[in-house]
Amino acid sequence: MVFGWLSGTNCARIYNEALSSPHAHILNYKTAFSAIYRDTRHFTPEDWTVTRFIRKEDTMNGFFLYSLLLDKAEHGGILVLPHDEASQRDRLQPALAERNSAMEGTGQECYAHACDFCFHIIENEYGQLMKLQAAGCDGNTIEHRSCKVHDCKNPLPNLRHYFCEDHGHFRLKCAVVDCSAEHTVGHRTCDRTDHRALETAYFTRRNAMFQLRSRLKKAGVAVPDNSVSGSDDGAQDEEVVFDMRPGGPVELDADECEGKPDTGNRRMRAIFGGRWTHNEQLIMRPCGVILSRATLFGSEAVSAVNLFAKATFPTPESTPELFIFDNTVDTCTEATDPDTVAP
Ligand SMILES: [Zn+2]
Ligand SMILES: [Zn+2]
Ligand SMILES: [Zn+2]
Ligand SMILES: [Zn+2]
Structure with a gap:
């Protein structure tokens, strides 16, 4: 899914075709096993009480569960999910929402990044050292379905x-x-x-x-x-x-x-x-490192971007001296703190 940019359906298809059989090595090498190939086709052991095929929901649930476990492990946390939800999807939903909202603020892995491209130290007229950091905010086009009610953020039961x-x-x-x-x-x-x-x-x-x-x-x-x-x-x-x-x-x-x-x-x-979410909005450093990500619903409203920027830069120290926002109609560069901006 990550490397092949595949949908859940296509992942399931590849698995079912190529890997699901206990005799996959025979089925995938017809020339070598021509003598027994025919008898092996569609073979499922008799003592198997479950299907060997996975559905697209299984791929997605597996992907999300694995991603949540990785995320928790990276942050030294423990993934706790409710036991009595109606479906796996319902079980994962709160944990996914929590992770997504962390990504809207300071939760991204490289949040604390600084390099020579995106972090400059300058001396002001009083001989003090000042930092000069920039960040840009722009949307990309990973759109997905959202509720048709304008600006509603609730997830859809299915596509x-x-x-x-x-x-x-x-x-x-x-x-x-x-x-x-x-x-x-x-x-x-x-x-x-x-x-x-x-x-x-x-x-x-x-x-x-x-x-x-x-x-x-x-x-x-x-x-x-x-x-x-x-x-x-x-x-x-x-x-x-x-x-x-x-x-x-x-x-x-x-x-x-x-x-x-x-x-x-x-x-x-x-x-x-259906209605589509407007876009995924990213805040990044000029060197390309992504600081945070948020889904903007309805429209790329300046006020929503403002909230997103505040969540990403919660303190005066973290606030960049230059913030670049392209609202696709015009590009404007605003200095968040004019006193520290170099000419
Ligand atoms: Zn950098
Ligand atoms: Zn709704
Ligand atoms: Zn009508
Ligand atoms: Zn403007």
Whole structure:
């Protein structure tokens, strides 16, 4: 999983195919064992009361459990998990949440790092030695599914769900953001004609793209797959914006959504797929060493980044003299303590 960048499903597949059999050495070397190969295939000893196949949940649970044990061992702690939870997933959840929140503050392994690239000592005009440290904050794109309720941080029961357990009752809501009516059976929108028109426009466009993609593939053109989304129903964007033109709603591309509508038409927003967390935010030193990591939900709001930075630098001494934050619209460099910044 770590080295191959594999999903839990693919790890399980590799294990089941290549390693799960007690006669894996025979099955994996057909040429050498051709005499007994056929009889060995699909062989599971009779006294085995459990399956030899693992599921994707098993891979994920194993990965998380092992990672938690390693983490505790590194910090000299003991992993304590409840015994009576409904599932392994529920058992691990609090320990995982605890570790994740430690990573938002000072828990990262190399938190105390300093090197010649990222830590300078300068002499001020009074002859005192001053430190000059910098840190940058930026998002990367390891997005994952989150509850469709904006800024909700609860985990999803599984990837097929769009809402967390607390917000499960929203499951039946119309996909149009400002509509609180329930969607009709077999649709994602309520029975208002303008809402249904959005759904038709959305899926017509998705189908057209899907067909174009498969035609290009057939013609031998390399097309990037959106296969990481975990969604198989074609609905994977988060919010889409429609321009309500006289001829019917037209879906706008992300770069057309900003700013005022120049057509004067009404705009409507809808979410047909699941919502994705905005991104994982990292605070790092200019030399590339990562200090902390946090998941930002909803939007990369400056206030959320501010909280994250405060958790990472809880004391005046730990606060960097230069903090670089790229909010993707403009980059600004702010001195957290102007007195100590070199020109
Ligand atoms: Zn460094
Ligand atoms: Zn929720
Ligand atoms: Zn509606
Ligand atoms: Zn700025």
